[in-house]
Amino acid sequence: MNRQFRPGSEVRWPVVFMFSGQGSHYYQMAATLYQQDPLFRRHLDRLDAKAAALMGGSVVEHLFQPARTPSEPFTMTRFSHPGIYMIECALANTLADHGVVPDLLLGSSMGTFVAAAIAGCIAQEDALAIVIEQARLLECHCDPGAMLAVLAPPSLFDEAPRLYARTELAAVNMPNHFVVAGHGDDIDDAKRFLDEQGVVCQLLNVSYAFHSRHIHVLRPQFLAALEATQIRPGQLPIICSARTEMVREFSHEDLWNIAVKPIRFKESVALLESQGNHHYIDIGPSGTLATFVKYCLSQDSRSTIHTILTPFGNEVPNLRAVVDRFAPRPMAVGNCRAS
Numbered sequence: 001m002n003r004q005f006r007p008g009s010e011v012r013w014p015v016v017f018m019f020s021g022q023g024s025h026y027y028q029m030a031a032t033l034y035q036q037d038p039l040f041r042r043h044l045d046r047l048d049a050k051a052a053a054l055m056g057g058s059v060v061e062h063l064f065q066p067a068r069t070p071s072e073p074f075t076m077t078r079f080s081h082p083g084i085y086m087i088e089c090a091l092a093n094t095l096a097d098h099g100v101v102p103d104l105l106l107g108s109s110m111g112t113f114v115a116a117a118i119a120g121c122i123a124q125e126d127a128l129a130i131v132i133e134q135a136r137l138l139e140c141h142c143d144p145g146a147m148l149a150v151l152a153p154p155s156l157f158d159e160a161p162r163l164y165a166r167t168e169l170a171a172v173n174m175p176n177h178f179v180v181a182g183h184g185d186d187i188d189d190a191k192r193f194l195d196e197q198g199v200v201c202q203l204l205n206v207s208y209a210f211h212s213r214h215i216h217v218l219r220p221q222f223l224a225a226l227e228a229t230q231i232r233p234g235q236l237p238i239i240c241s242a243r244t245e246m247v248r249e250f251s252h253e254d255l256w257n258i259a260v261k262p263i264r265f266k267e268s269v270a271l272l273e274s275q276g277n278h279h280y281i282d283i284g285p286s287g288t289l290a291t292f293v294k295y296c297l298s299q300d301s302r303s304t305i306h307t308i309l310t311p312f313g314n315e316v317p318n319l320r321a322v323v324d325r326f327a328p329r330p331m332a333v334g335n336c337r338a339s
Contacts, residue, residue, distance in 0.1 A: 013277045013303070014103035015326060017095075017118065018293070019088050020284030021109030023147065023204040025080045026311055027068035029285035030087045033315045034064065039097050043090035050125045051082050054132050059083050070311040075207040081110065081135035085128055088114040088283045091308065094319075095281075099327035102281070104272070108241045108265050108289060109171075109210065112258045119234030121249055126229055133225045134259065137218045138208055145209025146187035147179055151200040154178040162193040170211035171263035174295040179263070181209035211262050219256060226252045241268045265289070269296040277303045281322060285309050 033040045048060040055078070062079045074080055088111060095101075107115035110131065117127040147170060150156070154172045157163050157180065166186040171179035180190055187203070194201045208215060233249040240247055242261035243254070269292070272278055280303060282290035287307035294305055306325075308318045 013279050015101070015279045015281060016104045016106050016272065017092055017102040017115070018106045018280060018282050018284065018289040019092075019108065019111030019114040019118075020282070020286070020289050021084065021111045022077075022080065022206050022210055023149075024284045024286045024288045025074055025084050025205065026070040026285065027063060027065065027072055027074055028070050029063065029083070029311070030091070030309055030315060031064050032313065033091075033309070033319065034060075036316050037094065037319070040090055040094040043093040044086055047086040047089060047124070047128055050128055051086065051132060054129060055082070059086060063087075074205055077135045077138050077207055078132075080205075081138075082128060082132050084110060084285065085114055085131045087285055087309070089117060089124055089128070091283050092118045095283075095322070098323045100281075100323055102236065104237050104239065104246075104278070106239045106241070106268060106272070106280075106289075107258075108268075109258065109263055111284065112238070112240050112242070113255075114283070115238045115240075116234065116250055116255075119236040119238055119248070120232070121234040121238075122229065122231055130226065130229060130255070134218075134222060137221050137225070138215065141217055141221065142208055142215050144184060144207055145182060145212070145214050146184045147181045147204040147206050147209060147211075148187050148190055148194075149177065149179050149202045149204055150194060151177055152194075156199070160193065163190055166190065168209070168212040169262055170209075171265065172267070173263065173265045173292045175266065176295070177292065179204070179211075181212040181214070183209065183214065210259055212260070215260060219260075222256055223252055226255060231255075239268050239271060241265050244268050244271060246271075265292055266296050269293055273297065273301060273303065277301060279304050279306065279326070281306045281326075282308065286311060 051059045059082050105115040113127050116122050117124045157169050167180035167182035170181040237246040241263045242257050244264045244267045280293050287310045290305045290307040309315050
């Protein structure tokens, strides 16, 4: 099944920017783009200045430590939370500078904060402050937890007591991919069970049981932190994976639900596909959502999928390819040296 764009197509399908959340991050994410694209670097540095003022230190410096490699565990939420937000927001802004603008935004988990900021529901700096505060609250009030990605039909969760009795269904991302969340020992037991059954599974690079009851303790503090945040109707429709519907504005309760409600990514893609073909552009650090979409599409869908950032490099030519395809006029990307 070929998901590449067919040159010469005259169909103007909607462009969807997709924003991923926790688990998609790694050290050195977007480092090459930061070094080689002045527009991206400018946007990321602007957000980093705001983060440094709130946190007392640079997120960018932490992400791009020379001694760190993409394969290293990265479970410090105080840096991964704002790091994901900043990378995605900076990349979306960079695409806009090149003339690549979305028709729709799809937010998965914490990526919905980026979608809300890009849509204009929340000022970008204010959304970053929310993300940083959420990370602080997690570290202050939540017990450590874990999440496990399972490559099997989600029906397995309901059929296996060692899953449903001790963990919670946190996400359904594609027909053969779901995620469970819980305390570390419960997730360890779930992994042992799945290994015994020959089911492929992988621990996510997180420190908390997102999308489960284990972070409900944060609700009062998080809602209180949102009271001063100005929220307004957005300029673009957003598909929120916690609600599986198109929205243009969020209540404070909606913003809380982003982190606690199960991720229904498969249903979100189905909603979009029910309206026709789309061009899906993954703005996340690892291209995870692009993979999910690939396996969510039907055999007769002609939608296209585009990835920019991955742990394996090629981010500069990937960005150039997206700009050349979707900008009103092709522009050079990454050809000038960093100033």
